Amino acid sequence: MNFRSFLIILFGIILYSVSHSASSVEEKFSFEDESKRALFIELGNELRCPKCQNQNIADSNAVVAKDITAKVYELVKDGKSKDEIISYMKLRYGDFVHYEPPITPLTLWLWLLPLIFILFGCVFMFLLSKKKQVDISQEQLQKADEWLDTK
Amino acid sequence: MKKVAIFGLPLAFFLLAAVFLMRGLYSNPAERDSTLIGQPLPPFQLVDVMDEAIQYRNDALTGEVNLINVWGTWCQTCAVELPFLTQLKDQGVNVVGLYHELDSDPAFGVKSVDVIRTEITEMLKTLGNPYRFNMLDEGRRYSLDLGVTGAPETFLIDKSGKVRLHHIGDLNQRVWQSKFARLYSELESE
Missing domain, CATH: 1.10.8.640 (Cytochrome C biogenesis protein)
Incomplete structure (x- = not known):
């Protein structure tokens, strides 16, 4: 028996056992x-x-x-x-x-925590942007207007 | 104030997460509260593992405090706890076996009932026999009603036939002292 026919037979055995076990599962739960x-x-x-x-x-x-x-x-x-x-x-x-x-009092946090994080982030961003606006004084605005006008 | 927030908040968050994960590190993932705690035992009608002519129903487990021990000869951990259970029996604790049948199940083994009975007799002779009687759980159907995940497991049943405690894994001196002993003596004196 040469190597090639050995491989073919081996492959055949594997194929047979695999298909056989698959069909037995099917039979068990029909x-x-x-x-x-x-x-x-x-x-x-x-x-x-x-x-x-x-x-x-x-x-x-x-x-x-x-x-x-x-x-x-x-x-x-x-x-x-x-x-x-x-x-x-x-x-x-x-x-x-x-x-x-x-959903129980304990597992409720699985849904609530991400929402709280998003809300927290939104509030944080809002406060941050508001603060920046306040930091610009009237003087600075005037200066900016002047520069824009000169161009 | 701002600096405190910048360093404090992440630190607080980190500590919270660390505590949460630490707890997970030391908790037992197999430990789960049985849904049966405080409930009466589900109705059963089981035959004796040694003699199918003898039948047990719920009334076999009322009037006295009982331990139901789920076990099998195929189960190594059950063999380990048998001597301790026998010790408990000698102290006057009622232990009833629920035989978690596996070997005669076509899916797991091909042993005949006679072979299983011989194995049980042999094992109880060498390691000690703690059981008042052993109920055969064919196809492990009653185990499913009890929420059993595998052998060994032990239930503590009070005099009215209610489940009071459920333990997954082997029962030993340490588990008995920390988990069972106090409740057992309370139930005994009821």
Whole structure:
């Protein structure tokens, strides 16, 4: 066997195993309804794995992520809405499980702080520009007018 | 006045950010308050891990203060905490096991129930058996209701069957003293 045919066979084996594993995932979560499939994929991206912090459940291989995924699949198949499924998970794993934080007195600052910064900046700029105007005395203005007139 | 503002404001801002980040440095990212604190245990109907003819419902965990310990023979940290749990049992603490089944799940292993039972018996014989009984959580469905993220985890249940404390990770002398001991004796005397 020469090197080239070895490569072809190797490539074939890799291609086969990759396509095989992809199809097995498809088989595991099958939907008759396309909108349900879309909802399942959406939730897989939005729900956060409680064990692994910065991974969503679709991305994570933790046991708990697999369990949540299986439950989401079951609930989606049952015809539950997105909000119902998210609150089902929040009831068990807290707000942490959803990547979109709810507005509470504590999280309100996430939205308020940038606005306060912008407001603060605007006020600062306004005061700065006002102060500059005051610094120009009447005398200086007259002088400027004279120069302009002479030209 | 102006100078104070120019140096003071950024300094104040820096200190604030430093304190905020310092806190993050020493906080435990795995620590999260369970949504069940103060709530009654979700309804369950689970079989004994050793004998599926024996069934447990919520009334099995009322009338006395109980610890529910989520564990499995496949879990290394659970093996580490078994001797300490046994010590607690010897002091009169009720410990109930919720067996976090993984090995018979087609997604993770292919062990038969008999093999799992032998493994449990072996492990409890060598490391100590703290459990009054062990409930089998097939497919980890009840663990999902409890918001369990993995084994080991421990819940403290009061006499009325309400969840009072949730601990993620192994239970040891330090955790027991700092987190459990006081509340446990309070609940005991209720």
